[in-house]
Amino acid sequence: LFRVAMARKPKVVPMPKISSNEMTLAVRIVAGVLAPIARMMFKVEVINLDKLPKSGAYILAPNHATNIDALAVAYFIWVKTKRAPHFLTKERLFSIPLVGKILLAAGQIPVFRTGGQRNDDSLRAAHAYLQAGHSVCVFPEGTLTRDPDSWPMRGKTGAIRLALDSGVPVYPVGQWGSEKIMERYSSKFRPGFWKKVTVLVGDEIDLARFRKPNPTPAEVLEATEVVMSAITKLVEQLRGEKAPDRRWDPVAAGQATTGNFIKKAQKKESN
Numbered sequence: 001l002f003r004v005a006m007a008r009k010p011k012v013v014p015m016p017k018i019s020s021n022e023m024t025l026a027v028r029i030v031a032g033v034l035a036p037i038a039r040m041m042f043k044v045e046v047i048n049l050d051k052l053p054k055s056g057a058y059i060l061a062p063n064h065a066t067n068i069d070a071l072a073v074a075y076f077i078w079v080k081t082k083r084a085p086h087f088l089t090k091e092r093l094f095s096i097p098l099v100g101k102i103l104l105a106a107g108q109i110p111v112f113r114t115g116g117q118r119n120d121d122s123l124r125a126a127h128a129y130l131q132a133g134h135s136v137c138v139f140p141e142g143t144l145t146r147d148p149d150s151w152p153m154r155g156k157t158g159a160i161r162l163a164l165d166s167g168v169p170v171y172p173v174g175q176w177g178s179e180k181i182m183e184r185y186s187s188k189f190r191p192g193f194w195k196k197v198t199v200l201v202g203d204e205i206d207l208a209r210f211r212k213p214n215p216t217p218a219e220v221l222e223a224t225e226v227v228m229s230a231i232t233k234l235v236e237q238l239r240g241e242k243a244p245d246r247r248w249d250p251v252a253a254g255q256a257t258t259g260n261f262i263k264k265a266q267k268k269e270s271n
Helices: 001-005 027-041 069-080 091-095 098-104 119-130 158-166 219-238 260-268
Strands: 042-049 058-060 089-090 109-111 135-137 170-176 195-202
Touching: 027 042, 027 069, 027 098, 027 195, 042 069, 058 069, 058 219, 069 135, 069 195, 089 091, 091 098, 091 109, 109 119, 119 135, 119 158, 135 195, 158 170, 158 219, 195 219
Parallel strands: 042 195, 058 135, 058 170, 089 109
Antiparallel strands: 170 195
């Protein structure tokens, strides 16, 4: 029984090694492969790039609408800001042979959604990157939006806790256009060269009143809503529309907070 229990013990996913140098060889190799692919898929246009510091630590907080928009944001970070993209990324990608090692070598941070490891190590790794002067990109929604019209939904507190603990600036980012290539929760591509994805950078979010020792859970939730409101306003500008007055809450809607809830619902109906 002991041997069986040991055999079933889940494999521990390591954290990336922190380097003071952003432009490591692994980062350059991965970017050199992915950047041309991204360039063929879409044309990234950035508005208000000058709002971002040219060096030093900060957190980027974009909305998350499709499975492909992370690539567009990574392209924006690498090509437009000249920084190394560091994302908090779902752990299942790190279990793919070779891919996982490449992601770790390129400075991506695994985030755990189901059982096994806790995210304490993930947040410590992200904190260490910020202490080393790197920038870190966090999707505050934690997953693709569940909102039926792809508006930013309720945010999770992990990203905001990282921001408050580290004390670094947080910049909201609205991005729109990747849905022309891949719809929400779809894996089907609609290829086409130079489809425009627009990235709009906002002003640094004022979190001064929350930056204090041991903020309460209510204060962290309020800070999270401040960030999500800033992101939503940017997306409204890009879409030329007004977002719903009430932010979508997957829990209130009876939806799973992780995974492809559409596919899960379809399987449930078929059974």
